[in-house]
Amino acid sequence: MKKDLRERLGKEWLVFDGGTGSILQSKGLKGGELPETWNLKRPEDIIDLHCGYLRAGCDIFNTNTFGANALKFPDNLEEIVTAAVENAKEARRRAGREDAYVALDIGPTGKLLEPLGDLPFERAVELFGEVVRYGSRAGADLVLIETMSDSYEAKAAVLAAKENCSLPVCITVTFDEKGKLLTGGSVDSTVALLEGLRVDALGVNCGLGPEQMIPIVKRLTEVCSVPVIVNPNAGLPRTEGGRTVYNVGPEEFAGWMEKIAEMGVQAVGGCCGTTPEHIRLTAERVRKLPFKAQTRKNRTVVSSFSQCVEIGPRPVIIGERINPTGKKKFKQALRDCDIEYILREGLRQEDSGAHILDVNVGLPEIDEPAMMTSVVQRLQSVLALPLQIDTTDPEALERGMRIYNGKPMVNSVGGKKESIETVFPLVRKYGGVLVALVLDEDGIPSDAEGRIRIAKRIYEAADRYGVPREDIVIDGLAMTISSDNKSAVVTLETLRRVRDELHGHTILGVSNISFGLPRRALINSHFLTMALQNGLSAAIMNPGNEEMMESYRAYLALAGLDPQCMGFIEAYAGTQDRVPAAKAAGAPGGTTGAADGTAGSATAGGTGVGGAAYGGTGAASTDRTGWGAGRASAASSSAMGLTESVVRGMAQSAAEAARKALAHTAALDLINGELIPALDQVGKGFEKGTVFLPQLLMSAEAAKAAFEVVKESLQGQSQEVKGRIILATVKGDIHDIGKNIVKVMLENYGYDVIDLGKDVAPEAIVEAAIRENIALVGLSALMTTTVVSMEETIRLLHEKKPDTKVVVGGAVMTQEYADAIHADCYAKDAMATVHFAEEVFGG
Amino acid sequence: MVLRPDLREITRYLGYHGVTPDENMMSEIQQCIEELENVITPRFVYDRFDLLQKEEDGRSILSFGGLETESRDLARNLKGCTGVYIMAVTLGPGPDRLVRRASVGKMSRAIIFQAAAAAMTEAWCDEINERIRKEAAKEGFCTRPRFSPGYGDLPLSMQKQISMILNMPKEIGVSLTESYLMTPSKSVTALIGVLPGPASLDVASQKLTNSAAGKCENCAAVENCPYAD
Structure with missing residues (x-):
């Protein structure tokens, strides 16, 4: 009886087969002819191809199904896939290699997924799922997804494989010479995603020759915990008389593969341009080398389509602003399906320096799963930060995790049995770093001992569900000191003990600590420093809160986590310490004009952050597109009237001017007397050809900033919609x-x-x-x-x-x-x- | 990667008909170009094929690279040619993301990104076109101005065959929508005819690609071009 592949994968050398295309071409495959049709038309040639590799000594060989999907074969997909697997099995018999494994080969669909292209994610899952069903039914031993150059499509393919069969799933992706996928993913972000999806092995194929792959292989072996597969091309392609040829022969190829094997990979093979001879020599040489199993890296990482964020040793900031709790406007935006409002909130936090964004769209009267799906989709189409799916609704959680293009953070699981049973299977399936709240059926323990006990229970649950312990971050639970004077002390002790006794990572919703107190930013920023000192790995907070960001950046510099203090200098060079108001007024080069006070916080000039943005919540955004920006200092722009600000397209000064004007002018008079006429003036200029489209839009944006201010003053009153x-x-x-x-x-x-x-x-x-x-x-x-x-x-x-x-x-x-x-x-x-x-x- | 887009082309896309924008707008455009430079991943693929042309019942049939198409305008463009290069270039998904991002609340920036990225795509096209021209010249061929599906009567649906011939999804990460539009959107496919002759006869080399003698020669909107100066 043949050993299950899972018992061998990562425990001994395994050799994959080599190229298909060039061999079929030499057998007469014409340009534009689909190779998969040969499974039916010329089975003997396909069997012959497989036999070549089996006799060369490969352990795993691929069915001729790279491009087989319902988009290319709407009529006879099942027939083609079944025949391909049958051909492979026949080859195995003829070559006397019953020990070899038939890999159901799955390549990309050739379509880009939404929003880059027009293929919906779930449609991609269906397309791949169909192939997996036919292939596993016909008797494949594993699924090999290969040549993926988009992380999102890779996710769709892995999910499809897992949902439609129980075979081992291996995947190799294609990086360019810079180590990037075509859609921007890095080695780190790709590994985070794929390990989260619990693939059995992962690696790299195609695109490059073995030599060019070396830096990528190096990084793979540094970050992967699962076995690594390396299947390069036979060097770089060139065209010779209309034929693609590759420049690395079998001998040279095997030499490179030996080097690659020694770097700590577990499986080798070839791709385009490689032949049975390449594989024979490679297998021979590599098998003589001592085998090294992959080591566990124990890194706590989340990813987006392109970025990978590691939690600890350097603490990270998780932006908390995408959350309706206590925010009237946000709630209204959810009711109105105004997703752009939510996107702006996300972009502002990214600009302010958040590393990860929490996404909570829970409101009793809306369809939360649907809202979570569209918000995650839209957010990941405009920003590159990893997301934290935050919901108590299991369906919203699953749909958010599923549609997410990366390995998310998940907020949250608690110590309750029901919570554990709901959340852990999802994290096991989709991957994610899970926020674990130290509370259970009996509520929140009042002492650290009780909280640690629950934390331990959650780690044990992780073991049971096959979720790595490093993918758990413990929420030590910050609760306001205004109702319990000891609460901060207990929280801090919990953080410390998780770090020292459980060797785990921690997270806190930092601002809860000051609820009900005046000067909350004061307490929050000091508590943040204390928490970081006690081991906090991730702070859920408002990155637009400048005091807290100051504490964070100062902590990094002081704790030796900011090399040469570069981050700190970049943020604060050229800014001044806060000084008493009386002094500041007379001090040359003081903070005059830096902040307009609406944000209630000082500004950090060094980061290019201007005054308060329109609709600002403290997170300032730049306003450099203003007409005459660059020339106009904050002081001169604040003197500009509303009409002029709109005409010149300066959003920030338009908002300021509107705010000032409202002190003595009624809102409606301001709209009809200044805003609309200013807009009309620009509009007429546009029609006459003296004002151009970018200016028209800048004026529109300035007017919008002013409208927002005016609308705020009208709150409660019904607003006219034309x-x-x-x-x-x-x-x-x-x-x-x-x-x-x-x-x-x-x-x-x-x-x-x-x-x-x-x-x-x-x-x-x-x-x-x-x-x-x-x-x-x-x-x-x-x-x-x-x-x-x-x-x-x-x-x-x-x-x-x-x-x-x-x-x-x-x-x-x-x-x-x-x-x-x-x-x-x-x-x-x-x-x-x-x-x-x-x-x-x-x- | 640095691409030198034509600034006049950018301002033309933005609707400045022959007017030079003021200093601030120009520096805004410059900033957008710089931001785009950080996100573009220019790629290209091209291949050369023999060309056969025939007239059948007054129809112009062209065949190359295993495909056959009927187009009077392409036939005119490729008159006398014995071969044709098929090229595809892209700036990658970065510019589309940047435009999408700016569209959230800052449309004025989105359109500048859009215009600048379009001009950068043209610049990238020109660069690959030039590479092809030199390659052809070495072999004693001169080139015709490039011609794209969708120009004149050449159907956009031809994108599908071009995509297959060049294996665009795999080679440069460009795929087609149901309606034959390319994604990422900052991508171009084109045909460049070659015929025996000295390089001095190149039309593409005479910097006419942006004029009526170049890529505009078969545009339906040539009479009332919204982008004309």
Whole structure:
């Protein structure tokens, strides 16, 4: 009886086979012909190919199914995959190599996943799942996913393999010479993701020759805890008379592979351009070397599509602002599905220096799983920070973890049996670093001893579920000192004991410590320092809180965790210590003009952070796009009036001016007397050709900043919305810049825009128009080929909701074209759309 | 990687019809170019194929690289050519991310990124085009201006065959949507015809690629080009 592959993988040398394409070409495969068709058309040639590698001494060989998926073979996929596995088994019999393992080979779909491309994540999982079902049913011994150059697609493939069979799953990905995937992932981020998904082995193939792979292999062996596979090409390709040839022969290849084997990898083989002879020599040489098993690295890491963040020894900041608790506006944004509001909150925290972002979108009246899915998807499409999925709803947790492109943090599990039984299986399946709260059925222990006891229980649960201990961070639970004077002491002791006795990592929601007290930032920043000193590995906090960031950066510098104090210097060079107000006024080069006070905190000039951003919560953002920015100092901009600020497109000074003006002018007078006329002035300039599109948008952004301030002053009062408008880029078209420009302008003029996004089906637009009873729909198309969908959308709208008007725009659109497809209006630019809206709504 | 985009092209994309933006806008554009330089991952792939042309019942049929297509405009572009290079270039997914990111609340920056990235893609195209021109010249061929699917009557659907011939998803990470648009969006495919003759006959080398004699020659919008100065 043959040994199970899992008993051998990582315990002895294993050799994979080599290239397929060049050998099939020499057997007569034509350019453009799909190699997988040969499983049916020319089985003898495929069997022959396998026999070559089996006789060369490989242990694992791949079925001829690299490109087999339902996109390429919609009609006979099952037949092809089954035949491929049968051919492999037949080869094994003929070569007398029953000890060898048949790997069901799975390559990329050739499509990019959303949001980069148009293949939905779950569709990718389905496509791969189908192949895995057919292949495992036909008798493959393992699944080998290979040549993946997108971490997201790799995740889809691994999930599909795990969900559709119980075979071992190995995966090799393709890095470029800089050690990056095509979509930006690094060795570290890729390993974090794949180990989190519990693959049996991982590694690298294709793209490069063995020599060029060496730096990548080095990093792989430094960070991997699972066995590492290395399958290079036979050097670099060049074209010779229309044929691709590779420059590294069998002898040289085997020499390099010997070096690679000695670096601490566990399995070797070849890819494009390698032949049975390459593999024979490699197997022969490598098997003579002493085998080294992979070592456990015990690193606590989370990842995004491109970044890997290690927790400890250097503590990290987890931004807490994506959370509705106690935030009226955030709650409203959730109810309105205003995801952009949430994205802005995320971007601000990234700019402020957060390393990871907590994502909590729980609100009783919304569909939390759906909201979690879309927020995670949108956040990871605009920022590169790893996310922490924070929810008490198991379904929202699973959907967030599933759709996430990386290894997330998971917030949280508690010591309760039910919580453990719900959360651990998800972490086992999807991977993640899990925040463990030291509370259980009996509540929160009042002493450190009790909390440590629960922590131990959670570690034991991790062992049971096969989750590595390093993937647990213990939340020592910060509770306000205003109700229990000893609470900080207990929390700090818990941190210390987790570090010293359990050798684990810790996390805290730091700001809870000061709840109910005045000057919370004062307490928070000092508590943060104390917690860090007692071993805190991750602080959940507001990275826009400058006092806390000061404590954090000062701690790193003092604790020897900031080499040459570079981080500290970068953040604070050129800034001044806070001095008493009386002195500051007279001090030359003091803090004058640095902060406008709205953030309630000092600014860090050295990081390029300006004053408070509009809608700011303390996290300041830059305003360097302002007209005349660079020249205009904070002092001079604060003197600028509202009209001028809007006309010159300066968001920050527009907000300031609005705030000042509100002291003596009624909100509505300010809007009608200054803001709208200023906008009109810019709009007219745009139409005359004296103001250009970037300026128009900057003015719009400045006006928006002012509107936000004015709206705040109107809180509680009903705010007038002039009308509601749907905008969409039509089906088949993925260009959305034009549509987004129109959206900015319409919102400026007081319209409520329902943005359906890009590539939107006609039915979806009509359905939304009917459901929301919309009077005006704006459609955008950039390609002549997609104007067809525009026409179809208009036809359907006119049929199903005849009272709705349609305005169209886009690069290829003309008045004649618009007439031909029965649009109600052709708008040549954003201002023209505004004018039509005024007409429709009687503005 | 440093690509030198044509600043005039960027301002043209931004709607400055022959007007030079002021200093602040120019420095804003410069900043955006620098940010883009940090995120682009330029890649390319090209290959050369023999070209066969024939006229059948007044239809112009072209075949190369195992594909056959009918296009009067491409036939005109490739007149007299014996071979054709097929090229595909991309700046990678970085620029799309940057545009998406800026679109959240800062559209003015998003459109500058968009315009600058488009011009950088053109610059990258020019660079690869130039490489091809030199390669052809060494073998005694001169080149025609590059021509892309979607120009004139050459159907966009030809992208599918080009993608297969060059193995674009694997080679440069570019894939097609259902409607044959390329993702990442800062990508270009093009055909460059070659015919025997000295390099002095190159049209591409005469810096005409941005004019009516170059890539605009078959554009449907040539009469009312929104980007014309």
